[in-house]
Amino acid sequence: MPRSTRVQEIVAAATKLFNERGFQGTSVRAIAEAAGMQSGGLYSHFSSKEALLHHIVVETHKVQRTALEKAAMGDLEPEAKFRAAFLAHVASNFEVGPASAPRLFLTEWQHLTGPELDDVLRYRREYEELWDRIIGEAIEAGVFRAGTDLHIARLVVLSVANWSVMWFKPEGRQSIDEVFGRVADEMLNGLLAR
Structure with missing residues (x-):
């Protein structure tokens, strides 16, 4: 999948979860699952949950x-x-x-x-x-x-x-x-x- 599309999916998933659960109530694993990927894959696009926010x-x-x-x-x-x-x-x-x-x-x-x-x-x-x-x-x-x-x-x-x-x-x-x-x-x- 192209990088820009994957980043957009991660951002969309994180936005939804951060809004629903708050930053502290949202795990990297939950974001990755919502974006259809493994937790480790998220780190190839963002260095941390804070960097994503x-x-x-x-x-x-x-x-x-x-x-x-x-x-x-x-x-x-x-x-x-x-x-x-x-x-x-x-x-x-x-x-x-x-x-x-x-x-x-x-x-x-x-x-x-x-x-x-x-x-x-x-x-x-x-x-x-x-x-x-x-x-x-x-x-x-x-x-x-x-x-x-x-x-x-x-x-x-x-x-x-x-x-x-x-x-x-x-x-x-x-x-x-x-x-x-x-x-x-x-x-x-x-x-x-x-």
């Missing part, structure tokens, strides 16, 4: 960052840029798949250590800095209220966007843009200068 989290970050950069780098007015960035973040959650985002991306990454943890923390800081720029531009332009706490505003925005995978069903009657466009409007109502 790191790979999944970093790939999720890359998808989200690409989506956010596309929205943030446009020539939109600050309010429209905020809205586009928020919708891009939410949509990227569903692009990487609701099976991976909730537990792995929000909590399980904290089981990483050493260089893998440092790497993920760097990705997270860079992502937060993009959001700080988007929100900061809106504050400086007078679009968002003077005195808006940049840190708190970012935490609220990312919390709402990240936990969307816990309650929104993309196969439902309304699209991501319909539902989260209204969510973005509600957040903007709290941030806009009057």
Whole structure:
């Protein structure tokens, strides 16, 4: 079997199991069995279970960052840029798949250590800095209220966007843009200068 396909199978199996059982509750043997291989075969693709978790989290970050950069780098007015960035973040959650985002991306990454943890923390800081720029531009332009706490505003925005995978069903009657466009409007109502 080609390497890329085998890696995808391992990642899919690990993502599902880490999400269901947690990182600590998932053995290498269980991942290998779910991927249709022997435990030893997994190590020819990933040096450890932690390296596998790191790979999944970093790939999720890359998808989200690409989506956010596309929205943030446009020539939109600050309010429209905020809205586009928020919708891009939410949509990227569903692009990487609701099976991976909730537990792995929000909590399980904290089981990483050493260089893998440092790497993920760097990705997270860079992502937060993009959001700080988007929100900061809106504050400086007078679009968002003077005195808006940049840190708190970012935490609220990312919390709402990240936990969307816990309650929104993309196969439902309304699209991501319909539902989260209204969510973005509600957040903007709290941030806009009057």
